[in-house]
Every structure is written in structure tokens, then in C-alpha cells.
Amino acid sequence: MKKLTLLLTAATLAISAPLMAMDHDSMKMDHGSMKMDHGSMADMDNVIHTGVVNGVKATFELYDIKAKMEKMGMKETNHMMVMFTDAKTGKPLVEGEAMLKIVAPDKTEQVKNLMRMGNGFGSDVTLAKPGKYGVMCKFKPKTGKDIQAKFWYTVK
Numbered sequence: 001m002k003k004l005t006l007l008l009t010a011a012t013l014a015i016s017a018p019l020m021a022m023d024h025d026s027m028k029m030d031h032g033s034m035k036m037d038h039g040s041m042a043d044m045d046n047v048i049h050t051g052v053v054n055g056v057k058a059t060f061e062l063y064d065i066k067a068k069m070e071k072m073g074m075k076e077t078n079h080m081m082v083m084f085t086d087a088k089t090g091k092p093l094v095e096g097e098a099m100l101k102i103v104a105p106d107k108t109e110q111v112k113n114l115m116r117m118g119n120g121f122g123s124d125v126t127l128a129k130p131g132k133y134g135v136m137c138k139f140k141p142k143t144g145k146d147i148q149a150k151f152w153y154t155v156k
């Protein structure tokens with residue numbers, strides 16, 4: 001289910017919006033209402049991708065929040081978390097800015113500035129239809145090189 005590729009040099013992330021410079025009020029609420037502890041320990045059941053770029057390990061988790069969001073009249077179906085750690089020491093890298101771009105099977109795009117949550121960064125996302133989603137994430141750590149991870153995620 002996870003045939004995943006890291007394209008280190010892919011310059012496919014068209015990032016122009018200022019990272020993290022926005023409100024996440026609704027996300028904070030959603031995040032707080034979820035009965036899960038992000039960040040401190042990856043829940044392996046929810047890990048959909050890991051990859052190492054420039055000495056940084058990126059771990060992607062996906063949570064199904066569809067039912068809860070529907071009740072609130074919201075369209076988002078999932079919550080995605082990305083954790084960055086030093087690949088050697090395992091130390092979480094939490095200083096920096098992260099953004100996410102998801103291309104749906106119908107080629108529509110979602111671009112999200114990720115909000116810091118615990119030891120990771122997260123956002124609610126919409127993966128409403130079955131098919132292959134292209135997931136791209138860019139992390140600009142406070143120190144060190146930028147990280148770009150890219151993989152395919154299939155919704156059944």
C-alpha cells in the first residue's frame with residue numbers, strides 16, 4: 001500500500017506563501033478534540049511514509065477524522081502529521097517551517113502551512129476520493145538544509 005519514493009531534487013513544491021504565517025483556529029480545535037498524542041511517539045498504525053533526506057528523517061502519519069468533521073459540517077477527511085528527526089540521534093527537529101502540498105487524483109491541489117503540534121507539524125487535509133494522491137512536504141529547519149519529501153499515497 002505504500003510504494004513510496006523520495007525525490008530529493010524535485011523542485012515541484014511551488015512555495016510562495018509565507019510559511020506558518022496564518023491562523024489555525026479551526027485546526028487547533030480539531031486537533032484538541034482528537035484523542036491522540038501527536039509527536040511524542042509515532043503511532044505505527046498511522047505511519048504512511050518515512051524517508052531520510054539530508055540526514056533528517058521525515059515520518060508521515062495519517063488519521064481518519066472524517067466522521068467527526070462531517071458532524072461539524074466540514075469537508076476535511078484526514079489529519080496529517082509530519083515528524084522530522086535527526087536521522088542519527090533521533091532527536092526531534094521542531095524549529096522551522098513546514099508546508100504540505102497534496103495533488104489529488106483529479107489533479108486538484110491543496111497547499112497547507114503546517115502547524116507545530118507537539119514534536120511534529122500537522123494539518124487537516126481532504127482525501128475524499130479513491131485514487132493516488134501525490135504528497136509533497138517541504139521543511140525549512142532553523143539550521144541546516146531544507147528537506148523535501150515526496151511520495152504517493154493511495155486511498156482505497
Ligand SMILES: [Cu+2]
Nearest residue numbers: 038081117122
Ligand atoms: Cu496534529
